[in-house]
Amino acid sequence: MIGTLKSLFSKLAYWVNDTFPNAKSLVPKPLHRFVLLRIVGMNDQYERMLRENPERLFLQNDALPWVSTSYKQVLFVGTAVYTYQYEKLFADDPDRYTTIDRNPSTKVWGGKHHIVAPIEQINQHRPPGFFDCIVLSGVLAYRIPEHGDYGLVEQDDLRALLKVLHGVLRPGGLLLVGWNLRDMAQSLSQLGLLDPYFAPTDKTPWGTRKEFPGDPHVFEFYERR
Numbered sequence: 001m002i003g004t005l006k007s008l009f010s011k012l013a014y015w016v017n018d019t020f021p022n023a024k025s026l027v028p029k030p031l032h033r034f035v036l037l038r039i040v041g042m043n044d045q046y047e048r049m050l051r052e053n054p055e056r057l058f059l060q061n062d063a064l065p066w067v068s069t070s071y072k073q074v075l076f077v078g079t080a081v082y083t084y085q086y087e088k089l090f091a092d093d094p095d096r097y098t099t100i101d102r103n104p105s106t107k108v109w110g111g112k113h114h115i116v117a118p119i120e121q122i123n124q125h126r127p128p129g130f131f132d133c134i135v136l137s138g139v140l141a142y143r144i145p146e147h148g149d150y151g152l153v154e155q156d157d158l159r160a161l162l163k164v165l166h167g168v169l170r171p172g173g174l175l176l177v178g179w180n181l182r183d184m185a186q187s188l189s190q191l192g193l194l195d196p197y198f199a200p201t202d203k204t205p206w207g208t209r210k211e212f213p214g215d216p217h218v219f220e221f222y223e224r225r
């Protein structure tokens, strides 16, 4: 019975979305999230990932809590149904947390300050040196062919991105980069792309790089020069 009702509400939610594409901008964010999470069940497919993936557990239980206590102004790049909880780490002052995603449909998962734009254009939205830390996880080189969605991978694009990120980070700020080695075998550092903007830093609890045995994800930490 509850399953049938959920399925009916889910169909209704999709119908409203398709028929009135602008209607969701009028819906308060908490209600919008409630419909997507509890009625459409968008997070169900990620339930296992959120519980088991070592890189996800590291990001949500170790890296982001450490970032939120160590850095004031933080930019989180790429929002998804499984990232909206991260804003709670900045509940002491939601003005410390900014999110950005080029896909307008992910705005609902963003924080109080969410920017709909490619990260390559962050300098058009925030002044030089604004951020103390940028979290760039799951944005480089990823591939979701069924959605036609691909992360930046060309070296010229990566170099241009690093220049822009350097501009909006304060000197000494942290750039945390996480990606899948199957998509990009070498890090920005190993590719020689950091100079002259960043340098690997071991001023984190995990040194310069965090790996996960048996899992292809990795994080590296760079300091803004």
Ligand SMILES: C[S@@+](CC[C@H](N)C(=O)[O-])C[C@H]1O[C@@H](n2cnc3c(N)ncnc32)[C@H](O)[C@@H]1O
Pocket: 077, 078, 079, 080, 083, 100, 101, 102, 103, 106, 117, 118, 119, 120, 136, 137, 138, 139, 142, 150, 151, 152
């Ligand atoms: C695989 S999800 C990663 C989500 C999250 N960052 C994480 O680590 O869990 C990738 C998200 O990044 C966004 N994205 C990819 N490339 C981007 C870019 N160049 N600028 C802004 N957002 C981007 C996509 O729209 C998508 O929502």
